Amino acid sequence: MKTLAFALVALLFALDLQAQVTVEVRLEQVQFVAKESIPVAVRIVNHSGQTLHFGKDPDWLLFSLEAADGHVVLQTENVPVQGEFDLETSKVATKRVDIAPYFSLDRIGHYRLTATVKMKDWLVDISNENPAHFEITPGTRLWEQTFGLPPADGESHARPEIRKFILQQVTYSKLMKMYVRLTDASESTVLKVIPIGPMVTFSRPDPMIDQHSNLHVVYQCAARLYNYSIVSPEGQLLLRQSYDVTANRPHLKVDATGKIGIVDGLRRIAADDFPPAPPTAPTNDSQPPKP
Numbered sequence: 001m002k003t004l005a006f007a008l009v010a011l012l013f014a015l016d017l018q019a020q021v022t023v024e025v026r027l028e029q030v031q032f033v034a035k036e037s038i039p040v041a042v043r044i045v046n047h048s049g050q051t052l053h054f055g056k057d058p059d060w061l062l063f064s065l066e067a068a069d070g071h072v073v074l075q076t077e078n079v080p081v082q083g084e085f086d087l088e089t090s091k092v093a094t095k096r097v098d099i100a101p102y103f104s105l106d107r108i109g110h111y112r113l114t115a116t117v118k119m120k121d122w123l124v125d126i127s128n129e130n131p132a133h134f135e136i137t138p139g140t141r142l143w144e145q146t147f148g149l150p151p152a153d154g155e156s157h158a159r160p161e162i163r164k165f166i167l168q169q170v171t172y173s174k175l176m177k178m179y180v181r182l183t184d185a186s187e188s189t190v191l192k193v194i195p196i197g198p199m200v201t202f203s204r205p206d207p208m209i210d211q212h213s214n215l216h217v218v219y220q221c222a223a224r225l226y227n228y229s230i231v232s233p234e235g236q237l238l239l240r241q242s243y244d245v246t247a248n249r250p251h252l253k254v255d256a257t258g259k260i261g262i263v264d265g266l267r268r269i270a271a272d273d274f275p276p277a278p279p280t281a282p283t284n285d286s287q288p289p290k291p
Helices: 002-020
Strands: 021-027 039-046 052-054 061-067 085-087 091-098 109-119 124-127 132-136 140-148 162-172 175-184 190-199 206-209 215-222 225-231 237-244 251-254 260-263 266-268
Touching (some): 021 109, 021 132, 085 091, 140 206, 162 206, 175 225, 190 215, 215 251
Antiparallel strands (some): 052 085, 061 109, 140 162, 162 175, 175 190, 206 215, 215 225, 225 237, 237 266, 251 260
């Protein structure tokens, strides 16, 4: 009887604490392709009346993932969450992580994500009441090309590693988006998935691989607007720029030295440029009047 009473008290305490400390999971988008980064923001709200300490134990924040059919997604290892911090009462803290590398998310379908904060001092686990929902969607292959990875310094005669660039088109509701998928030659290992940007339905990409094994691609992303991007053989986005159509549409060209560049079109400074364009110097007209 005493054991039952103790269990009821513990349950009531846990329910009361869950009302004072809440956990929310937020996603920047709800559709992803397999192996794409899945950034997650976990918000912890403290109304317990006291300062709480988090991060001392490596497993203080855990994630679980379930498919729509009920099967639990295999987790290869715990998602690392770095940094200790104190959360005062009436304050909110947000931890941001990428969960994609730590779950086997190869299947197309809908998923439910739950985050659990382990309050070890109080022997209570608190999870988000409403799981975050997202979808892994298929894409359409537009182009592919194998290439040799440039040798490291001092290894000019080494046998090259063969990789593959794949341009992939994905439709999210009525929005289309371009991705670069980097794999090994057999596509058995996905090394990186890089989102490039939106695209129009009828766009046909113009891709080339340069002498350093960088992928250059130009494609139409809006009415009379083109995206020019460069991706390294390691899967890093090196450049993203926008070009307006002029007399001719922007396209790639190889010069006499073998260098690839974009010709025609007019550069437009855009908010999603990478690297970001430097700020425009103010003109005399924009200077404040002298006193």
